[in-house]
Amino acid sequence: MIAILDYGSGNLRSAERAFAITGKEVVVTSDPTVALEAEGLVVPGVGAFAACMNGLNSVHGAAIVQERLAKERPTLGICVGMQIMFSHGTEHSDTAPHTGVGVWDGIVSQLGAPILPHMGWNTVEVGSDSVLFKGIEGESFYFVHSFAAKNAVGKMQAWSTHGERFLAAVEDGYMSATQFHPEKSGAAGLALIKNWVWSL
Amino acid sequence: MTLSVRIIPCLDVTDGRVVKGVNFTDLVDAGDPVEMAAVYNTEGADELTFLDISASVAGRETTLDVVRRTAEQVFIPLTVGGGIRSVEDVDRLLRAGADKVSINTSALERPQLIAEIADRFGSQVLVLSVDARRARTESGFEVTTHGGRRSAGVDALAWVEQACAFGVGEILLNSMDADGTRAGYDIGMITAVRAVSKVPLIASGGAGSLEDFSAALDAGADALLAASVFHFGVHRIRDVKSYLGKHNYPVRAAAVG
Numbered sequence: 001m002i003a004i005l006d007y008g009s010g011n012l013r014s015a016e017r018a019f020a021i022t023g024k025e026v027v028v029t030s031d032p033t034v035a036l037e038a039e040g041l042v043v044p045g046v047g048a049f050a051a052c053m054n055g056l057n058s059v060h061g062a063a064i065v066q067e068r069l070a071k072e073r074p075t076l077g078i079c080v081g082m083q084i085m086f087s088h089g090t091e092h093s094d095t096a097p098h099t100g101v102g103v104w105d106g107i108v109s110q111l112g113a114p115i116l117p118h119m120g121w122n123t124v125e126v127g128s129d130s131v132l133f134k135g136i137e138g139e140s141f142y143f144v145h146s147f148a149a150k151n152a153v154g155k156m157q158a159w160s161t162h163g164e165r166f167l168a169a170v171e172d173g174y175m176s177a178t179q180f181h182p183e184k185s186g187a188a189g190l191a192l193i194k195n196w197v198w199s200l
Numbered sequence: 201m202t203l204s205v206r207i208i209p210c211l212d213v214t215d216g217r218v219v220k221g222v223n224f225t226d227l228v229d230a231g232d233p234v235e236m237a238a239v240y241n242t243e244g245a246d247e248l249t250f251l252d253i254s255a256s257v258a259g260r261e262t263t264l265d266v267v268r269r270t271a272e273q274v275f276i277p278l279t280v281g282g283g284i285r286s287v288e289d290v291d292r293l294l295r296a297g298a299d300k301v302s303i304n305t306s307a308l309e310r311p312q313l314i315a316e317i318a319d320r321f322g323s324q325v326l327v328l329s330v331d332a333r334r335a336r337t338e339s340g341f342e343v344t345t346h347g348g349r350r351s352a353g354v355d356a357l358a359w360v361e362q363a364c365a366f367g368v369g370e371i372l373l374n375s376m377d378a379d380g381t382r383a384g385y386d387i388g389m390i391t392a393v394r395a396v397s398k399v400p401l402i403a404s405g406g407a408g409s410l411e412d413f414s415a416a417l418d419a420g421a422d423a424l425l426a427a428s429v430f431h432f433g434v435h436r437i438r439d440v441k442s443y444l445g446k447h448n449y450p451v452r453a454a455a456v457g
Contacts, residue, residue: 010294010321010325011271011294011295011297011298011299012295013268013271013272013295013296013297014271014275014297014299017271017272017275018275046321046322046324046325047320047321047322048322051322114398115398115399115400115422116398116399117323117324117369117370117399117400118203119324119369119370119400119422120203120204120205120206120246120400120422120423121203121204121206121246121452122201122202122203122204123201123202124201125201140204140452140453142276142277143203144277144299144324145324146324159201160201161201161202162203181277183275184275184276184277184299185275185276186241186275186276187275189275190275
């Protein structure tokens with residue numbers, strides 16, 4: 001069973017349907033036990049870094065993610081759900097950066113680009129031995145964000161560019177994440193979702 | 201790794217059916233929105249936009265159902281506009297499966313609504329739809345309401361700047377002079393709005409020839425919205441993308457599947 005963590009507002013219906021296409025049972029839940037026990041956990045995220053962390057903490061999400069990692073259970077972060085896996089984020093922060101879940105060390109900061117948000121379809125440069133991108137290395141994916149991580153973390157990195165190079169996806173053992181929205185990336189996105197689900 | 205230009209078909213929806221009028225006055229029924237959304241997805245549309253022009257509460261409920269059914273079948277971004285007056289209206293649409301909402305008149309009446317929506321859901325969900333026409337205002341462009349029939353008494357560039365400060369994530373610029381004419385996008389208007397905004401800009405109104413699409417990109421548009429040329433088969437989306445690709449504009453090839 002795949003659990004999609006519901007910790008605030010936004011469009012979770014598309015994610016629910018996209019993951020259900022794989023044939024797996026999918027539940028949208030804010031129940032910490034369900035999220036902890038699920039075969040795969042999806043952490044979506046829209047809005048600002050700190051607001052997302054507040055929402056995540058309201059359902060004990062950070063602790064769930066860390067405990068799942070310790071128990072070797074796969075988790076997939078999407079968009080801001082990827083960003084908050086880093087240790088720090090500077091969005092809407094005038095002084096010290098906000099604190100994230102901290103699966104990875106690094107700062108999520110604003111992209112240096114003339115037009116923001118980075119909104120639309122972009123290609124990615126995929127590292128070798130990727131599980132998520134198997135068979136779809138040359139495809140485009142749908143991005144909507146103004147902030148991103150720019151330092152390499154994890155075992156496999158995929159990169160994209162908008163004004164500057166940033167991390168489009170990471171695979172790191174039981175933790176994977178995409179800065180783009182696979183559930184909004186058409187056939188390529190559905191293929192990526194299947195790759196993740198079938199790797200569980 | 202270059203961001204592709206986006207081609208966005210717009211479906212005007214009332215009471216669960218697609219319509220498109222020439223200058224919004226002569227409405228012609230053009231089909232079922234869910235089916236059309238699926239077809240446009242297959243054709244390579246990069247996003248979809250529904251504009252709900254229903255006048256009634258029942259019509260708006262029907263639109264929510266259309267959004268739900270579309271989001272269950274079509275996995276590309278969906279923007280919904282029309283009749284959004286509150287944060288609660290946005291919440292309902294996002295929960296039904298919309299990814300973005302566009303607001304127009306309600307933001308003119310109460311600009312604070314932009315900040316309220318952006319604070320709650322993030323700027324990225326919010327498209328400011330600007331119905332503008334040429335006029336003797338400071339910039340030469342003014343905002344209109346009621347489908348372009350009335351002046352809002354606001355300069356278009358001043359409004360765009362104000363709305364960006366309030367936190368819109370994107371601008372949908374509709375030329376009310378060009379809308380439905382198929383005589384080309386209003387290039388001067390796109391250039392002027394591009395110069396005062398740093399968020400993505402969607403050009404709308406007037407698409408006719410293939411050259412019209414590239415001209416709008418040259419003027420600074422990030423995305424191109426069109427309705428009737430797609431609905432009535434003047435151009436297919438893949439023909440527009442093929443034309444743009446041949447002329448070295450970055451376009452996304454539609455994935456097979």
